[in-house]
Amino acid sequence: MQAVIIGATGGIGHALTLALAQRPDCDRVHALSRTGDSSAGSNISPGQIDLCDEASIEAAARQVAATGQADLVIVASGVLSNGKDVQPEKSYRHQSLTAFEHVFAANTFGPGLVAKHFLPIMPRQGRAVFAALSARVGSITDNRLGGWHAYRASKAALNMLIRNYAIEQARRNPDFIAVSLHPGTVDTPLSSPFQSNVPNAQLFTPQQSAAALLKVIVGLDPAASGKAFDWAGKQIPA
Numbered sequence: 297m298q299a300v301i302i303g304a305t306g307g308i309g310h311a312l313t314l315a316l317a318q319r320p321d322c323d324r325v326h327a328l329s330r331t332g333d334s335s336a337g338s339n340i341s342p343g344q345i346d347l348c349d350e351a352s353i354e355a356a357a358r359q360v361a362a363t364g365q366a367d368l369v370i371v372a373s374g375v376l377s378n379g380k381d382v383q384p385e386k387s388y389r390h391q392s393l394t395a396f397e398h399v400f401a402a403n404t405f406g407p408g409l410v411a412k413h414f415l416p417i418m419p420r421q422g423r424a425v426f427a428a429l430s431a432r433v434g435s436i437t438d439n440r441l442g443g444w445h446a447y448r449a450s451k452a453a454l455n456m457l458i459r460n461y462a463i464e465q466a467r468r469n470p471d472f473i474a475v476s477l478h479p480g481t482v483d484t485p486l487s488s489p490f491q492s493n494v495p496n497a498q499l500f501t502p503q504q505s506a507a508a509l510l511k512v513i514v515g516l517d518p519a520a521s522g523k524a525f526d527w528a529g530k531q532i533p534a
């Protein structure tokens with residue numbers, strides 16, 4: 297199996313890269329990130345990708361295709377804030393075009409362009425999985441607290457794109473699976489400014505989250521395609 301991790305420098309992306317590289321069924325992990333930094337490991341191939349630059353996405357897909365088909369693609373990148381003017385909004389009054397553009401570019405448009413360039417290099421026959429790290433807060437049904445407008449909306453829209461890809465790819469390969477995954481609340485740079493209300497027992501390490509997510513991915517069948525699941529494999533309503 298050849299796997300691709302997008303956002304391999306991120307907390308969860310890095311842990312996914314290392315966990316996949318140790319699996320006996322994984323021949324190679326393409327660890328793609330903005331800096332192209334790689335994790336150690338003879339079966340880890342570093343590569344550069346910026347989700348806000350379509351040419352870099354296309355070039356990364358070409359680099360992966362040169363070594364074979366991509367059996368598993370995980371989009372593990374994403375943003376919630378930028379430490380400055382982009383912060384999760386507590387009220388509609390705090391919305392800004394800057395925040396909408398920043399968050400949607402990384403969380404929705406970027407993964408969409410990844411699908412554009414990576415779905416064509418996935419197998420036409422047999423199992424193939426395209427997974428994007430979404431978030432439970434992207435569920436419209438599950439939204440009881442409000443707030444975090446740009447982030448929630450970007451993940452809800454991402455979930456819609458995933459469902460679209462599931463429908464379109466099923467016509468090409470009935471064993472193709474596209475899913476959104478909620479990794480749990482994980483101790484990473486993305487969540488660290490917002491962890492104060494999270495009990496310690498509910499805060500995963502990136503390694504715990506990666507192990508749980510890979511278990512979920514292994515257990516998926518084509519009937520799961522187009523849906524969202526949490527780290528425990530429980531379906532999240534749209």
Ligand SMILES: NC(=O)c1ccc[n+]([C@@H]2O[C@H](COP(=O)([O-])OP(=O)(O)OC[C@H]3O[C@@H](n4cnc5c(N)ncnc54)[C@H](OP(=O)(O)O)[C@@H]3O)[C@@H](O)[C@H]2O)c1
Pocket residue numbers: 302303304305306307308309329330331345346347348372373374375402406429430431432478479480481482483484485486487
């Ligand atoms: N942590 C949580 O509690 C939690 C909960 C629910 C959902 N999630 C989701 O899980 C995913 C991973 O989050 P994380 O917690 O691992 O966050 P993280 O440690 O901050 O990692 C985010 C990654 O996204 C990459 N990235 C951001 N913008 C990018 C762009 N334009 N092009 C390429 N890469 C880009 C970053 O790359 P650089 O290293 O280059 O900045 C980094 O590798 C996100 O989609 C997040 O929404 C996380």
